[in-house]
Amino acid sequence: MSNSEPFLDDNEVLSDTMIRRNGRHEILSQTLQSTTSLANLLPTGTILTFHLLSPVFTNRGDCDNVNVVMASTFLMLCALLVFILCFTDSFRDKRGNISYGFATFNGLWLIDSEVPLSPRLASRFRLRVLDFVHGFTSVLVFSAIALSENNTVKCFFPSPSRDLQQILTALPVGIGFASSFLFVLFPTQRHGIGYSFHAK
Known part of the structure; x- marks a missing residue:
């Protein structure tokens, strides 16, 4: 078979897909869309960066006053970025x-183009209340996971009580579950920096 010859005609593929699609495929499609929304909203990149750099700012958990200030500043900057x-x-x-x-x-408001969008097109991207909900929830997820990191805990809580240890262990799980449920229930329509992109 020639490399230039297509395996299937585009119309044939679309027709076959339309015929074979059923309820099971719809459920699978919704599940995959929810997973994509979770991947977009969970601050995985910032968490990875924090875990890589936190040993430097916290002196591997052995903090003096300067380390506490640096670790707190780094934590707040990461949360702001999220x-x-x-x-x-x-x-x-x-x-x-x-x-x-x-x-x-x-x-x-474009940051990598000198030509502004037309008012009609720009209006499709206006801020919504849901954006603030996603923003605060993402910060909550990041903070819960960051504050459960071993070096960070040793820095901010050198001698935690047993109750505090249990809270620090259970808090990320609870916040993660609640936030994931919220993200699936109210998915984002945005495709910003670091998000998977599809044409709008």
């Missing part, structure tokens, strides 16, 4: 170029 990234969005133009920007009350 919050801000929830307000980024993107779109693809007719040439296939992807542009990124920040959602505002007036629309999308």
